Amino acid sequence: MLLQAVALTLCHTFVKAFNLKISSRILSVVLLSVLGAGFLLNSCTHSPYVLPQNLRTGDPTICFERDVLPIFISKCGNSNCHDASAHRGGYTLDNYANIVSKGIVPGNVAASKIWETVAIIKTGEEAMPKDGAPLSASELDILRRWIETGAVDSGSACSNNPCDSNNFTYSGAIAPLMQKYCTGCHSSASAQGGSLSDYASVKNEAVSGSMIPRISHQSGYNAMPSTGFKLSDCQIAQVKKWVAAGAPNN
Ligand code: HEC
Numbered sequence: 705m706l707l708q709a710v711a712l713t714l715c716h717t718f719v720k721a722f723n724l725k726i727s728s729r730i731l732s733v734v735l736l737s738v739l740g741a742g743f744l745l746n747s748c749t750h751s752p753y754v755l756p757q758n759l760r761t762g763d764p765t766i767c768f769e770r771d772v773l774p775i776f777i778s779k780c781g782n783s784n785c786h787d788a789s790a791h792r793g794g795y796t797l798d799n800y801a802n803i804v805s806k807g808i809v810p811g812n813v814a815a816s817k818i819w820e821t822v823a824i825i826k827t828g829e830e831a832m833p834k835d836g837a838p839l840s841a842s843e844l845d846i847l848r849r850w851i852e853t854g855a856v857d858s859g860s861a862c863s864n865n866p867c868d869s870n871n872f873t874y875s876g877a878i879a880p881l882m883q884k885y886c887t888g889c890h891s892s893a894s895a896q897g898g899s900l901s902d903y904a905s906v907k908n909e910a911v912s913g914s915m916i917p918r919i920s921h922q923s924g925y926n927a928m929p930s931t932g933f934k935l936s937d938c939q940i941a942q943v944k945k946w947v948a949a950g951a952p953n954n
Pocket of ligand 1: 777778779780784882885886887888889890896897898900909914915918919926928929930931935
């Protein structure tokens with residue numbers, strides 16, 4: 705109502721200023737203004753809030769490399785869906801530039817197609833991840849806050865990926881690493897490549913000798929994670945040291 709009143713007042717001023725006396729013209733101006741106000745009113749009530757460009761500085765508690773990228777690496781590369789070679793639906797979800805190039809609208813979760821497929825659509829062709837487990841509540845929370853605050857790449861300013869190569873216990877280093885980067889695909893024994901979700905399976909893969917060459921992206925082996933992403937040198941060192949120590953359940 706207020707907007708319509710403003711539009712009408714503006715319209716009168718306009719008419720007076722230009723001394724337009726032809727009633728049909730006045731009528732069309734009034735009609736257009738009302739329509740315009742209606743449109744404005746409509747977009748105000750239905751469009752979600754979009755963070756202005758200058759405020760999209762990121763959430764200081766979220767580090768893209770540490771918190772967001774692993775979700776895409778582990779949860780979206782299932783059955784080679786969104787790696788560089790398959791890039792189904794035109795989505796390649798393997799690094800920052802590719803992730804934000806499609807389906808993410810910085811500052812606007814509701815308009816972000818990727819958010820819609822993982823958080824809103826629950827069944828059918830578009831529900832993601834297609835074959836794997838849905839994103840957990842905490843993963844969704846990270847993704848939402850990351851998009852809302854501008855989907856920024858915190859880059860080296862946030863390279864605080866806490867990794868200490870002297871910590872290589874199963875519970876403190878190896879299990880969380882598998883959980884974060886591997887179990888999206890290696891969720892159970894029936895998954896391609898088997899399970900990396902429990903101690904016995906992880907140990908089995910590790911001592912068989914097929915894990916280290918793969919995570920080190922050694923030629924002659926399929927690189928893991930299969931999305932093309934490589935763990936940091938520190939993370940690889942943790943796995944190597946743990947395996948060298950006999951892969952204990954510590
Ligand atoms: C995007 C999906 C995906 C992710 C993430 C992933 N893998 Fe794999 N992995 C596969 C597939 C598919 C295979 C089976 C094909 C092959 O052997 O390359 C496999 C096979 C393996 C194998 C060989 C299994 C065997 O047959 O002995 C190892 C070891 C392995 N992955 C380790 C890892 C580790 C460690 C991580 C995490 C750092 C990881 N993978 C993350 C998809 C994935």
